[in-house]
Amino acid sequence: MASFRLPPVAVALPGTGSDADFAARAFTHALSQAGVHVIAVEPDPSRLVGSYRDALDAAAAQHGPILAAGISIGASVALEWAIEHPDRAAGVLAALPAWTGDPADAPAARSAAYTAVRLRADGLQAVTSEMKATSPVWLGGELERSWRSQWPNLPLALDEASGYHAPTPEEMARCAVPVGICAAVDDAVHPHVVAQAWTRSLPQSALGTVTLDEIGADPSALGRVALDALQQVEPAATRRAVGLSG
Incomplete structure (x- = not known):
């Protein structure tokens, strides 16, 4: 081949x-x-x-x-x-x-939409702490860094992704x-x-x-x-x- x-x-x-x-x-x-x-x-x-x-x-x-x-x-x-x-x-x-x-029934889309709502309601620090508590250690560390770099527009990205x-x-x-x-x-x-x-x-x-x-x-x-x-x-x-x- x-x-x-x-x-x-x-x-x-x-x-x-x-x-x-x-x-x-x-x-x-x-x-x-x-x-x-x-x-x-x-x-x-x-x-x-x-x-x-x-x-x-x-x-x-x-x-x-x-x-x-x-x-x-x-x-x-x-x-x-x-x-x-x-x-x-x-x-x-x-x-x-x-x-x-x-994307309607996709777990990733639902997760993105939910996270966007939580970020707007509770702020970056609270949602990041919750995410890290429920994620593998490596993933929590990766997302903590990238989420901070994209704040305060991160919810916009999550909204767009959830509807893609x-x-x-x-x-x-x-x-x-x-x-x-x-x-x-x-x-x-x-x-x-x-x-x-x-x-x-x-x-x-x-x-x-x-x-x-x-x-x-x-x-x-x-x-x-x-x-x-x-x-x-x-x-x-x-x-x-x-x-x-x-």
């Missing part, structure tokens, strides 16, 4: 409430070893999705086709952009996809580029079944898995597993040839 040829530049989009620091640690190690320069995007919480799409557009205009990488909502925006711009996207790395299509309409299966079926997906098998907020549904819907995709403890010990596991999955994707031309010969 032919190996996927990586472009020279990747753009890494954080999850909701997260930041460029975590996105860089998630993707830079694996991609830099493969010769890919990673641009980790610092989100604008007052226009979360717009700031991500601007970063993707700017990188593609400067460097040509890029690898669009993201975590959670960042993965959805990266995939949506790649579907819309197959001439500018060489491929997608999607870590911890949170939902497909309508991710690509539907029908839209995914039109994706013309390969997609490597990484799911956490024990993450209730980013369910493994969502990543499995993405893999079924995308014509050129492969799925790898991690655990939350593995991410906590080394965030670069997200990028490594997603990149390994991308390299396993069978090119569409090869699949068509096999189908015709069989």
Whole structure:
């Protein structure tokens, strides 16, 4: 099987409430070893999705086709952009996809909406303390840092994320580029079944898995597993040839 040829530049989009620091640690190690320069995007919480799409557009205009990488909502925006711009996207790395299509019943969307309400009612310090008490230690530390950096506009980002309409299966079926997906098998907020549904819907995709403890010990596991999955994707031309010969 032919190996996927990586472009020279990747753009890494954080999850909701997260930041460029975590996105860089998630993707830079694996991609830099493969010769890919990673641009980790610092989100604008007052226009979360717009700031991500601007970063993707700017990188593609400067460097040509890029690898669009993201975590959670960042993965959805990266995939949506790649579907819309197959001439500018060489491929997608999607870590911890949170939902497909309508966010109404998604745990991540409900959590974002609830947190936005609590932040407005009780303030950053109280909600951060509660979050840290109910989260894995590593995640609490990550979010405490990124939440503070995005305050006071953090609730705007959470509101926007909670209403974001991710690509539907029908839209995914039109994706013309390969997609490597990484799911956490024990993450209730980013369910493994969502990543499995993405893999079924995308014509050129492969799925790898991690655990939350593995991410906590080394965030670069997200990028490594997603990149390994991308390299396993069978090119569409090869699949068509096999189908015709069989």
